[in-house]
Amino acid sequence: MSTTMTRRNGSASPDSANRAARQATIVAQKKDPVRRRWGRIGGGVLAAVVGGWLFASLYLSADDRVEVLAVASDVARFDVIERSDLKVVTIAEDTDVSSIPASRLEDLVGRVASTDIVAGALLVDGHLLPDGDRLVAADEAVVGVLVGPGDSPTTGMTRGAQVSVVVRPVAGTNGTVAEVPGWIAGIGGEVSSNGDRPVEVVVARADAARVSAAAADRRVTIVVLGE
Template structure:
């Protein structure tokens, strides 16, 4: 077999041609054609590095997750905790966050709730024991509301905004938060006694002790509750 180098207008510089058995010239790509393969190799290496890094990150994240107890359904203050009230969830716990490991479920069953919690809330050591409601400087007031005056999703532990419709008897009431014709106050739901047949539903609200008596004097039918996002006030 005979080899020869050939230059032409359509061939790459440095290409080598070989004379095959059939007498035809076959070009072997060298130089620039070979160098064109380098970017593809670099992309492949980069993909491998990204995949390995992602796998290591996922493994580290999964290692930091722990199984803890959370509330499976809304519970009110004073309720004796039952097995159906809790379930296991896996979370990444930050430093300083108090939780109860899932394998300690037997130690919390049969204990009273110190506060009201909504479904999905994490169970903490402070959630159990003697009632902490009302908290220091707070008072609990009950309001009777009809359908349409409060969200159907309302449950113990939910933060709300108490909105009082303006009337001749409420224009002199102080406005603690917000603006408008009537006063508004922040509060937290501590209990919900839902009525049957569209009758009045009694809702217990924890709010500053100086504001609770004022709300108690508001005539029935002038109060509406607006449920806020968790932690919003």
């Protein structure tokens, strides 16, 4: 007796299934390079967009900056400003920091510093004496005097004012009162609680030691003279 075996309709042979799997793998491998290529293109476009944005930001930031003057080296009070003392720097245009435009550089050469200025500081008008203001001569000296409420007038004590520095003798001696001509170089900051205020007086170099010694003993009175 013999038995006949038949395949069911719709069933695939093992060989057919293997061939179909290999074909699907080949098709997938052919498609992968396309996907990778589009991925690289997309990454390049993104990098270009980001780079363009950064360039635009830097370009616009450069337009928002201005050139101003700064101090290249330390400048002492009453020094004459030289070209080598100044340099040009850039700062943000919308900053609240006081400054002087670089276009004024040549106009400021020869001006006199009204205060000590450290290297690197931005130059401002307050650092300079008014143009044409009186300067301390080579044969003059600046003496600091701490004057009390009754040792100077309440008005007229301004820079450049002509004064007479009255030097009183040491108490208990037979010395005489001396008057030393001078002018006011500057007035100190806040008045102390007892009414004292510092004043800088310019006198002849020959009189500086005498005035300084008298000021240390509180034996100085300042009288403002008329024009």
